[in-house]
Amino acid sequence: MKRQSKRWLGLGLIVMIGTTLVAGPVTMSVQVKSGQVLATPSFLGKVVTRVNYGDRLQVLEQQGDWSKVTLADGQGGWMHNSALSKKKIAMKAGSQDAQTGASGDELALAGKGFSSDVEADFKTKNRDVDFTWVDKMEKIKVPPESMQQFLKDGGIQPVEGGKR
Amino acid sequence: MSLRIDARAQLLSVAAAALALAFVSGCSTMSQVGGVVGQATGVMNADQAEALNKSALAIEKTFQDITPEQEYYIGRAVAATVLVTYKPFDREQANAYLNLIGQTAVQFSAKPETFGGYHFLLLETDEVNAFAAPGGLILVSRGMVRCCKTEDELAAVLAHEISHVDHQHGLKAIRKGRLTSALTTLGAAAGSSLAGGQLAEVTKAFEGSISDITSTMMNSGYSRTTEFEADKGAVVIMKKMGYNPAALVTMLERMQVQLKADNKGFGKTHPAPEVRIAELKKTIGTETQPEASPVRQERFQKSLGGV
Ligand SMILES: [Zn+2]
Numbered sequence: 001m002k003r004q005s006k007r008w009l010g011l012g013l014i015v016m017i018g019t020t021l022v023a024g025p026v027t028m029s030v031q032v033k034s035g036q037v038l039a040t041p042s043f044l045g046k047v048v049t050r051v052n053y054g055d056r057l058q059v060l061e062q063q064g065d066w067s068k069v070t071l072a073d074g075q076g077g078w079m080h081n082s083a084l085s086k087k088k089i090a091m092k093a094g095s096q097d098a099q100t101g102a103s104g105d106e107l108a109l110a111g112k113g114f115s116s117d118v119e120a121d122f123k124t125k126n127r128d129v130d131f132t133w134v135d136k137m138e139k140i141k142v143p144p145e146s147m148q149q150f151l152k153d154g155g156i157q158p159v160e161g162g163k164r
Numbered sequence: 165m166s167l168r169i170d171a172r173a174q175l176l177s178v179a180a181a182a183l184a185l186a187f188v189s190g191c192s193t194m195s196q197v198g199g200v201v202g203q204a205t206g207v208m209n210a211d212q213a214e215a216l217n218k219s220a221l222a223i224e225k226t227f228q229d230i231t232p233e234q235e236y237y238i239g240r241a242v243a244a245t246v247l248v249t250y251k252p253f254d255r256e257q258a259n260a261y262l263n264l265i266g267q268t269a270v271q272f273s274a275k276p277e278t279f280g281g282y283h284f285l286l287l288e289t290d291e292v293n294a295f296a297a298p299g300g301l302i303l304v305s306r307g308m309v310r311c312c313k314t315e316d317e318l319a320a321v322l323a324h325e326i327s328h329v330d331h332q333h334g335l336k337a338i339r340k341g342r343l344t345s346a347l348t349t350l351g352a353a354a355g356s357s358l359a360g361g362q363l364a365e366v367t368k369a370f371e372g373s374i375s376d377i378t379s380t381m382m383n384s385g386y387s388r389t390t391e392f393e394a395d396k397g398a399v400v401i402m403k404k405m406g407y408n409p410a411a412l413v414t415m416l417e418r419m420q421v422q423l424k425a426d427n428k429g430f431g432k433t434h435p436a437p438e439v440r441i442a443e444l445k446k447t448i449g450t451e452t453q454p455e456a457s458p459v460r461q462e463r464f465q466k467s468l469g470g471v
Contacts, residue, residue, distance in 0.1 A: 083277035114234040
């Protein structure tokens, strides 16, 4: 939490030195390729907007598995906790954060480890492994409205109103 | 999170081993640990010990976890590898319906958001089989679909596979030593992109990890405990979603009959259906038969009737 404290100091906010309690929203990162921000804390809610991997946003409050978030552009809504990480996600290897030696507790390096580079190398070494259908199946995306219709038509009534 | 703890402990020991090697060989990748390389005395002074600790800690902290992004790339390669042996069943309506049930069921799992999301695909084979690649790429055989007479039963099959992903059973099949070598390489390369030799080393660990997972999924199978865990998770998903979890039992009863003919697929990799049923009954009690739904039955038949 040291890094965060420094940032708050830099902003000229009052920080109680020696306490870990920071008043105000917590900054978190989107840890999925494309995350959806919903109007209500349920997948039955309307999609307000989408956010991308590494985007930073403010979490104002939490309700069960859901976080109420505000984006940099001021838009807000709810995201499922599984889409968020406390870590800052550095989008390029060799970026400032990587060089200043921020630890793995605070930072995840996008594109490091098993990455698209490694997949490309894997493909050249394993020509018999074809990713065509993997790419195809990844394109099959069911929008929330279709899920709702599917449940409704089938007379399926979720407990607790959804994603929980 | 036992994976994470194991990886950390191993990283420390690997780092120590790598440094010990550097004593003898003067290995250049470890040269950033000043004062250690070249002093082949075999005894460390305080500075050297501190340097070793620092280096080990740096590696430990930088790569203590498999990120969702890395899980995604592992899952893609696992699915692609399974698809070398099992061809996809290229029927759009059937696959669309499979995704409608599957992706909706995912919303009732513990971690509905994965890096690339959940996606489902049918496999051509008559074998009773299904595979859950890390990150949520789920493959289900026609033979498996034929074990299902209702939408509810198919939902139960998918919920079991979703549960495997949720519990990261695939990742846990990676042999423990596998990641440490890759992570040591990455530790040495922190802050820069991978050079040719380093990339090759990480790819090797990647290939090894894919092979560990696919051979477990396709041949040896997970442990009974792991399968029971997936069944339990499936029941939770079914209940939250609003399906009667007893559909998992009726599906398994049919599977028991189907499996008699061969010892392939689930006959090889999963506990016998009757064993799973006995275990399940402890969780769900004696539920009644799932009630029939004309709408669900109609759409099930329409999309998968000919499969
Ligand atoms: Zn299983």
